[in-house]
Amino acid sequence: MKVERLLGITMMLLSRRRVNAQTLADKFEVSHRTIYRDLETINAAGIPIVSFTGSDGGYEIMEQYRIDRQIVTLDDLQSILTALKGVRASLDDVEMDGLLTKIRALVARSEQKQLEEAGETLIFDTNLWHGGGIKDRTILAQLRQASKNRTVVSFAYTNTDGEAEQREVEPIGLAWKGYAWYLYAYCRLRGDYRTFRLSRVGGLRVHMERFANRGVRMEELDARWGNQERGPEVELLLLFRPRLRVRVEETFGADRVEVREDGSLLVRASYPDNHWMYGMILGYGPDVQVLEPAAVAAKIRAMGAQIAAIYEEAAADAAAR
Template identity: 30%
Template sequence: MKINRIITIIMVLLQREKISGKELAEKLNVSLRTIYRDIQVIEGAGIPIITYQGSAGGISILKNYKVNKGLFTKEDVVVLLKGLNLLSSPVLKESENLRTLEKIKSLLSEQELDEVTNNLNQLIVDISPWFSKQNINKKISIIRLALNEQLLLSFDYLNVKNKQASRLIEPYKLIFKEKQWYLQAFCLNRNDFRIFKLSKMSNIRETNTKFISQTSPEVFSLFEKDMKKKIFKIKLLIDESLLDRILDFCDKKDIKKLNEQQYLVNFNFIDDDYSYGILLSLGHKCICLEPEHIRHEMVERAEKLVKSYKKSANSFMSNYSIK
């Protein structure tokens, strides 16, 4: 939400004679360091910023300065509006989005606005899933309130062992990564920072208890470092009908055409249930060539699947009447 935050800072500075960096940080729920980085961006855009030191210090825009329409070019506004489209619901409330959109659009003439509207219609961003049984928007709404007010959150969480556990956390950042929503938070149960997947969270409740914000680590840094240690390459032989699906998981440079119907794929793999699930989902038109232990594990999992369908399903159907 950097674009929206910078625009908000500019509007606040235009309305206020002077404001402290600390107050801006509290208003926008970010660190003081982030505010000063944003101020540098604003200065780089040509807006004259003055900072005052001492107990009565603060940040202000040069007196009598007015933002003119030449500050942002038409191309700049297109970038800003596209950014807002990317950040739209469920992260931004509709009223917030519309208010900011109108402020940006006011920088353009009617003719320029028509051109920009046509440009924006060429891009549609919809991050909602095709099928969803969970009210993610409601979860995000509760989390956003806790983020803005710096309130502790409590919820039930399904862990890797499929055990439900109650958690009490300090919320810090909402993240959308690869089709999933996550929350970075300090877990009071574990006394450490954790990343929680929203789909595994239930019974989310904001409390009336405020917390003092602390410096959070870089999002996913520890997770990505750990994953890099676990990832290794496996070699797959796939049918050409799977080409579009395999491109969801690897780069084109890792795919080599073998003949008219088959491709060799160097596939990033982690030895866990999730990765085996991906291979199984590709069906009989995908074969692991190497390493050998992965191929053997796939055979065992496939045999167990067949056995389960032949035995367990038939037994269940005979014992229960399913309509």
Template identity: 30%
Template sequence: MQISRLLQMTYILLEKGTVTAPELAERFEVSVRTVYRDVEALSQAGIPVYTSQGKGGGISLTDRFVLNKSLLTDKEQDEILFALQSFSAARLPDSGEVFSKLSSLFRKNSTSWIEVDFSPWGSGLKQKELYPLLKQAILERKVISFTYLDGAGEQKSRRAAPLKLLFKDRAWYVEAYSFEKAALRTFKITRMSNVRLIEGDGAHFLEPQQEWMESSGTYREEIKVNEMPRIPLVLKIDPAGAYRIVDEFREEDILKQEDGSFRITTDMPSGEWLIQYLLSYGDLLEVMEPGAVRLEMKTRTAKMAKKYLR
């Protein structure tokens, strides 16, 4: 992010001549102190930037400075453009504009080598639009309202101040301060619907309050799972389940059998989470050990079969 900001700052100084630190701070939504740190970084990188005091003063480049592409090797130019394209793929503000300008300066053809889509396969337009909206709420410190489907299957209205996005175990979450709970909460994004930015009074919040960060009872679904006691497991998975095995188990835990099936020796958190996870494999999985988990799977599948034998 800082690289993109430094490049943009250089272009602004080239175009406008002299710009004050508060103007740059407002432009990039950072503190004045951060602007002066960026100025120092530019200077250390060999960019002739200087500051002047008094009326008409500010941050400037020397009159004869030109961003010379000959200072960079062909490989270095590619690396800069590829890095900027990574920023652009992640929807970082203004990185696309800088990428376009540098592509023109270096006389490089634009190669679309990366694309980042945070939404899951099969998601609709509304789900795809959710991530830019959450990013906007986090960067602009805006409050959102939404409907949330909790673990009990109940839909509840929520109002929260998003602080950051979190990716954990193949799922996206948003960590936010919940005004209903007066504490930090972690919401699974696929359970959120009707997400809107709040307008008018109460639309913004300032810096996260210290009591938010220290609020007791912070709930994270993944932490709750990881704190459960772990039990050893031996699983047999059919060849058709190979696409999941390589993503979900360590290589050293996987043993391919002569019949093409896989023997998995691992340990996992106990409890209802484990049973639901094992059931997600359907008839591709058989629990070999321990006996207690095997018996529970037998009981659950028998109950499931009963519903279809009526």
């Protein structure tokens, strides 16, 4: 639409020193003549556009003109830009490009140079752990759009036991938790709200059907995030070898680590009694011992025995060949 194009051109001119007609025509996929008419319209609306000729010619908005950003400081804007860049890298959403352009437009030209010279002092990267295990990154944009439009989606969902079920849901929104993306949605199969880890979602289909707002906000769902998979809490007493001190203090917090006379580390921690907790403990290999509770220690010992049996069997097969 023309109004959206006019706004887009204005934001580009505000966020850049100079833009030529070809760049604008390519960006908005219109002819040079249309761009010239749009620039005249913007100028007539009271936004002063100046044209320059020559090899580095183009259009820019008069130096002193800018959007009044009121009490927002340059440091505030830099923090906003940093956060948005991190979100954009993870979402891979073209809408974020437009938002970044609008935020940059709030920076006066005299400050743009200051911003460039300062460079990045903080990088906020949410795209960790290979994007949370998501193979098809377009799923994020599709689910985000479906949440905004309130359109029903369906997909095959695989639980932690490897069992797949077809789900039809009413998506509410997306959440990045720890190191993974989750979908908050009303599951029609379960008749209640659920969280779905996106790395376990396959065969996503966005339907034409729209659903009515059930009156539950994203904040309410966030308060009970992960309840379906957490399980009961268990109090752990863990004993670590001295060489793991840095890693243990980073993971559990130095204030929760008791250093014993022999250098070993005693940690008390509470975790949901689920697969994640056992995976976390096993990840420390022979450098940790579960002192309490006995049931968890027994399960870790059994898991260790099963792992050892796999390799013993493989070694025996290799020797028999």
